[in-house]
Amino acid sequence: MHKNAVQQSQFVYLNGCSTPVLSRFSYSAEAPFTVGLAFRIEPGEWVEWEFARELLLTGLTEPAGIGDIRIRPDLATDENFLVLELESPDGYAVVEIHRDEVRRFAETTVEIVAAGTESEHLDLDALIDALTTARP
Template identity: 50%
Template sequence: MTTEAIHADLVALYDGTTPVRSRWAYRADQPFTVTAAFQTDPARWVEWVFSRELLVEGLTSSAGVGDVRFHPLDERGLHMLVVEIESPEGYALLELDRDAVAEFLGRTEELVPHGTEDDHFDVDALIAELTRV
């Protein structure tokens, strides 16, 4: 199994005005998921893990019904991806440059092409992790 990874730093806009730093990561040995961490203050990052397929779908249409939702938005001459994240601690609506997210996803596709995720996923390692007591 390969442990190659893709990383990207993206700036999101919170409520369309306040910049929020975010770190996006994708690992070939975890081919079904993307991790996004959002900086909430200088020393704190909040991390979310969601499916890569959800992010792909969100570039072109509304996607997600749970704690993480995406949808494209073209407004003010900008092409954005709206990210809605919700937890018991709060709610945030963030806007990202859609082209930057698409570029990040393109890099993940180079590492693990769509439809080949099973070839990169080590189910035995997952079972060992889940059964470790």
């Protein structure tokens, strides 16, 4: 990984599954507004989600999100976990993740790109060029 990117792997618990699942958070200063979350479903095969880093930062301390991804501390049963609800046309999942591990990942993203300065790290010209360049 580059010094402007971070990746952290950990095990998570999916609703209804007693065996933990390998997951991977990722972040890069090249896409400063988003974080990635992937779940390994088979060796070499991952299901990936991307969502706003701000959603993750807020969800560490209070409920956040009203769309396909919602994050909240699990204050009802165990405050050491975060609860992520993921919804898509293909299904719905509830994931429990160790809160301290997510906090460490989030803090590292803020060290790379301070919260509120994301737009300073976004190369809009390159993004526009990539979106408008015809591909064969």
